[in-house]
Each structure stands twice: as C-alpha cells, then as structure tokens.
Amino acid sequence: MPFTLLKTSPHSAARLGLLKTAHGEVPTPIFMPVGTTASVKAVSPRDLQEMNAKIILANTYHLHLRPGTPLIAKMGGIHKFCGWNGPVLTDSGGFQVWSLKELRKIKENGVEFRSHLDGSKHFFSPESVMQAQREIGADIIMAFDECTPFPSTEGQAQKSLDYTKRWTRAAKEWLTQNPPLHGWEQKFFGIIQGGMHQELRLQSIEELKQIEPDGYAIGGLSVGEPEETMYKMASFCTQHIPATHPRYIMGVGTPWNMLELIIRGIDMFDCVMPTRNARNGMLFTSRGILHYKSATHKEEEAPIDEACDCYTCRNFSRAYLRHLIHSGELLALQLSSIHNLHFYLNLMQQTRQKISEGNFEGWAAEQIPLLRTPL
Amino acid sequence: MPFTLLKTSPHSAARLGLLKTAHGEVPTPIFMPVGTTASVKAVSPRDLQEMNAKIILANTYHLHLRPGTPLIAKMGGIHKFCGWNGPVLTDSGGFQVWSLKELRKIKENGVEFRSHLDGSKHFFSPESVMQAQREIGADIIMAFDECTPFPSTEGQAQKSLDYTKRWTRAAKEWLTQNPPLHGWEQKFFGIIQGGMHQELRLQSIEELKQIEPDGYAIGGLSVGEPEETMYKMASFCTQHIPATHPRYIMGVGTPWNMLELIIRGIDMFDCVMPTRNARNGMLFTSRGILHYKSATHKEEEAPIDEACDCYTCRNFSRAYLRHLIHSGELLALQLSSIHNLHFYLNLMQQTRQKISEGNFEGWAAEQIPLLRTPL
Numbered sequence: 174m175p176f177t178l179l180k181t182s183p184h185s186a187a188r189l190g191l192l193k194t195a196h197g198e199v200p201t202p203i204f205m206p207v208g209t210t211a212s213v214k215a216v217s218p219r220d221l222q223e224m225n226a227k228i229i230l231a232n233t234y235h236l237h238l239r240p241g242t243p244l245i246a247k248m249g250g251i252h253k254f255c256g257w258n259g260p261v262l263t264d265s266g267g268f269q270v271w272s273l274k275e276l277r278k279i280k281e282n283g284v285e286f287r288s289h290l291d292g293s294k295h296f297f298s299p300e301s302v303m304q305a306q307r308e309i310g311a312d313i314i315m316a317f318d319e320c321t322p323f324p325s326t327e328g329q330a331q332k333s334l335d336y337t338k339r340w341t342r343a344a345k346e347w348l349t350q351n352p353p354l355h356g357w358e359q360k361f362f363g364i365i366q367g368g369m370h371q372e373l374r375l376q377s378i379e380e381l382k383q384i385e386p387d388g389y390a391i392g393g394l395s396v397g398e399p400e401e402t403m404y405k406m407a408s409f410c411t412q413h414i415p416a417t418h419p420r421y422i423m424g425v426g427t428p429w430n431m432l433e434l435i436i437r438g439i440d441m442f443d444c445v446m447p448t449r450n451a452r453n454g455m456l457f458t459s460r461g462i463l464h465y466k467s468a469t470h471k472e473e474e475a476p477i478d479e480a481c482d483c484y485t486c487r488n489f490s491r492a493y494l495r496h497l498i499h500s501g502e503l504l505a506l507q508l509s510s511i512h513n514l515h516f517y518l519n520l521m522q523q524t525r526q527k528i529s530e531g532n533f534e535g536w537a538a539e540q541i542p543l544l545r546t547p548l
Numbered sequence: 549m550p551f552t553l554l555k556t557s558p559h560s561a562a563r564l565g566l567l568k569t570a571h572g573e574v575p576t577p578i579f580m581p582v583g584t585t586a587s588v589k590a591v592s593p594r595d596l597q598e599m600n601a602k603i604i605l606a607n608t609y610h611l612h613l614r615p616g617t618p619l620i621a622k623m624g625g626i627h628k629f630c631g632w633n634g635p636v637l638t639d640s641g642g643f644q645v646w647s648l649k650e651l652r653k654i655k656e657n658g659v660e661f662r663s664h665l666d667g668s669k670h671f672f673s674p675e676s677v678m679q680a681q682r683e684i685g686a687d688i689i690m691a692f693d694e695c696t697p698f699p700s701t702e703g704q705a706q707k708s709l710d711y712t713k714r715w716t717r718a719a720k721e722w723l724t725q726n727p728p729l730h731g732w733e734q735k736f737f738g739i740i741q742g743g744m745h746q747e748l749r750l751q752s753i754e755e756l757k758q759i760e761p762d763g764y765a766i767g768g769l770s771v772g773e774p775e776e777t778m779y780k781m782a783s784f785c786t787q788h789i790p791a792t793h794p795r796y797i798m799g800v801g802t803p804w805n806m807l808e809l810i811i812r813g814i815d816m817f818d819c820v821m822p823t824r825n826a827r828n829g830m831l832f833t834s835r836g837i838l839h840y841k842s843a844t845h846k847e848e849e850a851p852i853d854e855a856c857d858c859y860t861c862r863n864f865s866r867a868y869l870r871h872l873i874h875s876g877e878l879l880a881l882q883l884s885s886i887h888n889l890h891f892y893l894n895l896m897q898q899t900r901q902k903i904s905e906g907n908f909e910g911w912a913a914e915q916i917p918l919l920r921t922p923l
Contacts, residue, residue, distance in 0.1 A: 504590065
C-alpha cells in the first residue's frame with residue numbers, strides 16, 4: 174500500500190497520512206504546486222525546495238501539445254527534464270480537454286479536440302493518455318475522466334459518469350498490460366465524477382473500488398457551484414472512499430477551502446490560485462488577503478506578512494514589491510509567487526502539526542475567518 | 549583614494565585594480581549588471597550573490613519617475629530598498645533624458661522633459677540630479693551630462709560638450725555643499741564627452757581633471773559608430789585619463805567588446821545586453837552565440853554551455869529551456885538571464901586572473917573570435 178494512515182482526528186474527519194512514491198514520501202494533508210507545462214510559473218526548482226514543496230503537479234494535455242510526451246520520455250522522464258527530483262503527479266488532461274468546449278467532441282472511445290494553441294486536431298483515448306503519462310513518468314498518474322458540467326440534470330450527469338467509468342476501466346487495463354517506461358513505479362488514481370448528485374457520486378466510488386486504484390480523486394467540484402455545495406459533496410465522498418486510500422480534491426482552492434475540506438477528510442490539493450493570484454497582485458497572509466498593488470503599501474517598510482519566513486518576506490518590503498509590480502518588473506511575479514506558494518505549503522505544514530497534536534479543529538475554526546479577511 | 553591600481557599589463561593597457569566603496573570592494577576589470585528600476589530584470593539579489601556579482605547599476609531617470617527618489621530615501625536608501633547590500637552605482641539619467649529626443653528640451657541650466665510613461669513634465673538640473681542621487685544613496689554617483697549625437701560636426705559636439713562641462717562643475721559644487729543623506733560616502737564620477745573628436749575628448753578630460761572626480765566615465769560611445777571607432781576613441785581617452793583613477797565605459801557591450809576595451813585600458817562596464825538578449829533567446833557561451841529558441845536544441849540534453857557552472861547550466865538541458873521559452877514560461881527568462889549574467893561576470897573573473905598571471909593578451913586574442921562565433 175502506498176498510503177499509510179497515521180492518524181484520524183477524534184473531532185472531525187481530518188487525517189494525517191504518508192504517501193510513498195518512487196521519488197520520495199509525501200506527508201498529508203498536502204498542497205501540490207501546479208507546474209502545468211513542467212514549470213511552476215515564475216519559480217525555480219530551487220525555490221520549490223526552499224519552500225519545502227513535497228510534490229508538484231504537471232498536466233498531460235499541455236505536455237502532449239508542447240513539447241510532446243515522447244520528447245519527455247527521451248529526456249529520461251519529467252523529473253530529469255524539469256530539474257525537480259521529488260514526487261510529481263500528472264493530471265490526465267480530462268479536465269483541460271473538457272474545458273475546450275466547442276473545440277472538443279466526446280466519442281465512445283475518447284475525445285477529439287483541437288489544440289488551444291494552433292487549432293491542430295488531436296485525439297485522447299483512455300489508453301493514449303495512459304501511454305502519454307507513462308512517457309512523462311510522473312509518480313502518480315490520473316485516470317482519463319469526463320468532467321460533468323454544472324449545473325446538470327441527473328440524466329446528463331449519469332451519461333457523463335458512464336464515460337468516466339468505462340474510460341477508467343480501460344485505463345487501468347491498459348496500465349496492467351503496459352508497465353512503466355522509466356525505472357520506477359507509477360501510482361494510479363481514479364477520479365470520482367457524478368456532478369452534484371450524491372447517488373451518482375456513490376455509484377462512481379463503488380465502481381472505482383472494484384478497479385482498485387492507489388488513490389481516489391474527486392473531480393467535477395469547484396466548477397461554479399456554491400462553496401457549501403462543494404463542501405457537502407466532498408464530505409459525502411470522503412465518507413464512502415475507503416479510509417485506507419488517499420483522497421485528492423482536484424483544482425481546489427483557497428486557503429480556507431483547504432482547511433474546510435481537511436476537516437471533511439480530504440488529504441491532497443492542487444490549485445493555480447497561489448501562483449495566478451500572485452501574478453495579479455493578490456497575496457495570502459496570516460492576517461487575510463492583501464492586494465499589494467494598492468497605494469496603501471506605497472511607503473510600507475513591513476514585508477507582506479511579518480509572520481512569514483519565505484524568501485520574499487525575509488528580504489523585501491511591501492513598498493519595494495509594489496514598486497516592482499507597477500514598474501512591470503518580472504521579479505515582482507517571482508517574489509509574489511514564492512510568497513503565496515510558501516504560504517499554502519506552510520498552512521499545510523501547520524495543519525499536519527495541529528492534527529498530530531490533536532488540536533486542529535479549534536485552530537482551523539480561528540484561521541478560516543481570518544484567512545479570508547480583506548486587508 | 550578609492551581606487552588602487554594593482555597591476556598594469558606589460559603587454560597592453562590592461563589593468564588590475566580595486567575600487568573601494570562604502571558597501572564593499574570591487575575588483576576591476578568588472579561588469580556591472582543593470583538594474584534600471586532597482587531590479588536586475590528577472591533575477592533576485594540572491595541570484596546576483598550566487599553569480600558573484602560585485603556591483604550593480606541603477607538609473608536615476610527611472611527611479612525619479614518611479615517610485616520617486618524621496619521614497620527611496622525614506623526607505624533607507626537603495627540597498628535596503630532592493631535587498632542588495634553590495635556596491636551600487638547610479639547613472640545620472642543624462643543618457644536616458646537625451647534618448648527621449650522630441651520629448652526633451654535642453655536649456656542652459658538643465659533639461660526639460662516629458663516622462664516616457666505618462667507624458668508628465670519634469671526638469672533635471674545638474675543639482676537636482678545630484679540631490680536625487682543623494683536620496684537614492686548609491687556608492688558611486690554620476691555627473692549629469694549631455695550626450696553628443698552621432699554623427700555630429702565638431703561645432704555641434706563642442707556645444708554639447710560645453711553643457712557637460714558646466715553641468716559637471718555645477719554638480720561637483722553642489723555635492724561639496726550637500727553631504728550624503730545616508731550614513732555612507734558616495735564617490736563621484738565625471739563623464740567624458742566630445743563625440744568622435746579627439747581634441748574635444750581631450751578638452752573634456754582636461755576639464756574633468758580640474759574637477760577631480762573619483763573616477764572617469766566615457767560617455768557617448770556605442771551610439772551607432774563602428775566598433776573600430778569606439779575602440780580607437782576609448783583607447784585615446786584611456787591614454788589621457790590619470791592612471792590613478794578607474795575608467796568606466798558606459799553602456800558597453802558584447803563580451804568581445806569588453807576584452808578589446810580592457811586591452812585598451814578600460815576597467816568598468818555596464819550593459820543591458822546580457823539580460824535583454826537572454827529574454828530574446830540569445831545566449832553567450834564559451835563557444836560562441838547560441839539562440840536557444842532554435843529547433844536545433846529541441847532534443848538536446850546538454851546544457852547551454854558545458855563549460856559554465858551557473859545554476860542554469862548545472863541543472864537544465866537546452867531542450868527544457870527551449871520548451872520553457874516556447875511555452876511562454878517566466879522561468880525561461882529567469883534561467884537565461886542568470887546564465888548570461890553569470891557568463892559576463894565569469895569572463896571578467898577570468899580576465900582578472902589572466903592579467904594577474906601576465907598572460908591576458910594571448911588568451912583574449914583566442915577568446916575574441918570564439919566569443920562572437922554564431923553557433
């Protein structure tokens with residue numbers, strides 16, 4: 174078993190775990206910085222090491238288009254390619270292809286789509302996506318799923334789920350017959366779909382249990398539904414996923430989303446929010462949300478967050494960061510991304526500490542309103 | 549005396565020196581990375597330390613417009629402001645204002661100009677520029693000069709030089725009456741003008757000698773004249789500048805330009821070329837010039853330069869860098885800028901070693917054609 178459940182909180186569904194991968198161990202709960210194209214935007218692998226990142230994410234859709242997954246295979250796999258020697262998870266590209274909307278056509282055996290870059294025609298099948306992920310060589314690879322639109326009727330959601338079910342079986346079968354291309358094991362995570370319909374989510378979980386994946390991901394959330402709906406659905410899912418397996422909610426979310434979802438039994442997160450928002454001027458801090466472009470910070474000698482020990486907060490004032498972003502300096506994007514990622518990773522580190530000490534829930538209840546306070 | 553001449557080559561005008569500043573010693577010959585807005589584009593102060601940068605440059609014109617020099621004064625000076633605790637030199641903005649062309653009007657006591665950012669009206673006098681540089685607090689500050697256009701008649705060049713002469717005297721006088729605002733000394737460098745007219749260059753040097761600056765800069769070169777003309781004029785100047793003082797050629801140049809000019813007695817360089825060209829895909833290597841966007845490097849596992857020990861070359865393949873730049877990843881700009889700056893700084897380090905060993909000229913003669921070879 175790649176996952177060891179170290180502790181379950183007596184006060185909530187929060188868990189402490191350890192996920193073993195070919196490139197190292199990942200303590201959970203964990204946040205995974207997103208490196209879509211095999212680069213976490215504006216930060217270097219050294220920056221990631223320094224902020225104590227444990228695992229990063231890349232995307233099969235983007236890597237298929239550019240530089241092409243056979244090239245990554247030829248270069249010895251993604252770790253060597255991108256200079257990050259820790260664990261990597263690749264998303265299957267199911268969500269990205271689904272997001273292409275008019276550019277894609279769902280068929281029985283996969284999805285035909287046009288590249289968002291040059292309009293060129295491509296076809297993803299569950300098998301071809303597994304092949305691509307074998308070529309990339311991530312430590313954790315994801316099933317090829319069909320994301321259910323929000324809102325959707327139960328009928329629509331069932332139809333969508335049926336694709337995911339068939340494709341997940343096909344993927345697992347293909348993997349069984351086609352061993353890794355690089356010299357290490359790849360764990361396979363299935364993706365739960367079913368929209369906002371509990372019976373369908375349950376059906377999806379039951380189906381996955383038979384396929385016996387190494388982990389369970391919850392897809393199709395954070396697609397426009399209210400926060401409370403997301404929490405409720407995640408909570409429903411974690412109640413039915415075997416406790417022995419890691420639970421990963423895909424594409425979520427804010428710092429307070431993560432705490433709320435950890436309370437509900439989620440172990441793993443990924444989101445572009447810390448890096449994307451950093452580039453747009455929005456920073457997460459221990460006191461709430463700070464917009465560093467604001468004139469308020471023009472003469473502020475204090476760092477972004479005095480409680481933060483990231484490279485940015487140890488060395489630079491808000492006045493300087495504000496000057497950099499207003500001057501169009503690339504360093505603004507680097508320093509702000511470093512801060513936000515460090516903040517997310519540190520929040521998970523604190524979370525693990527609190528769960529271990531048995532006082533996570535009280536701490537989280539204090540943190541949640543604080544984290545979302547506009548400064 | 550801030551400058552110690554350690555050695556003059558018996559075979560050329562090449563020199564080895566040590567320039568003492570309030571924030572550390574600068575061995576010469578030296579290249580100064582350009583941080584126009586108090587940020588060397590796409591690299592952090594930590595990156596600069598790791599590539600062993602000894603002194604960086606910032607620009608009074610840009611800092612006057614954004615964030616404003618009084619703000620930098622309030623923040624404790626440029627070192628604290630930008631997180632770089634080593635030596636800093638500020639250019640006076642003379643060249644930048646001159647480059648504004650239709651947006652500026654030269655008057656007896658200074659230059660009226662409009663901001664390239666928002667069209668707002670400003671006035672730079674020799675005194676106001678010294679005040680601004682007192683506020684910024686760089687270790688070395690530059691006289692306010694009037695750059696002579698190329699080509700220009702002797703009459704035009706004389707008229708231009710007359711402004712520089714008057715303004716340099718005015719600047720020095722103002723500095724004598726107005727001590728530094730921060731707790732450290734600021735060295736004052738004069739700027740030699742005179743276009744491509746030797747008699748005027750000589751006149752400019754003679755005038756400067758009376759003003760007794762801490763160093764001599766050569767301005768108004770690399771403004772469109774042939775390379776040979778630049779070398780000849782620089783050589784003429786260094787023959788007349790007192791050997792006791794550092795000689796800085798402004799805004800120059802390529803790696804081979806630097807070696808040619810060191811042979812002719814230049815000690816200090818600055819140029820945006822390593823960072824700007826890096827962002828455009830052009831990299832300097834020990835074997836010549838490499839364009840890393842090229843399809844040639846698509847599957848190349850080797851780094852940019854196998855002889856280079858920069859962070860980029862130690863960790864990343866050309867294939868990965870090419871992928872990053874084609875994917876629009878910011879990391880491409882960071883890694884390529886780190887390489888080019890490291891290359892420039894390392895070339896100066898090697899130069900100092902060779903001068904010290906007494907075999908610089910033979911080595912430089914081998915390097916010059918190699919460095920400009922297209923790969």
